[in-house]
Amino acid sequence: MEETAEFLAERQPVVDLPPMVDLDDxxxxxxxxxxxxxxxxxxxxAP
Known part of the structure; x- marks a missing residue:
């Protein structure tokens, strides 16, 4: 889920991210x- 965290960090301040992210949201x-x-x-x- 590193990609999701990076995606969100590009769109909003990291301090505003919730401790748990619901992918449906x-x-x-x-x-x-x-x-x-x-x-x-x-x-x-690929690894």
């Missing part, structure tokens, strides 16, 4: 989340 709030997540994971090197 992220999807509901950010129309481009799933597309951006797919781009991030496709660009990440």
């Amino acid at each position: 992220v999807v509901a709030c950010y129309d481009d989340y799933l597309e951006r997540l797919e781009q991030r994971t496709a660009a990440s090197p």
Whole structure:
């Protein structure tokens, strides 16, 4: 979920992030989340 944390940190101050993030809430709030997540994971090197 590192990609989600980075995605959110690019859009709001880190101090405003809740201690636990519900991915359904992220999807509901950010129309481009799933597309951006797919781009991030496709660009990440495989372990």
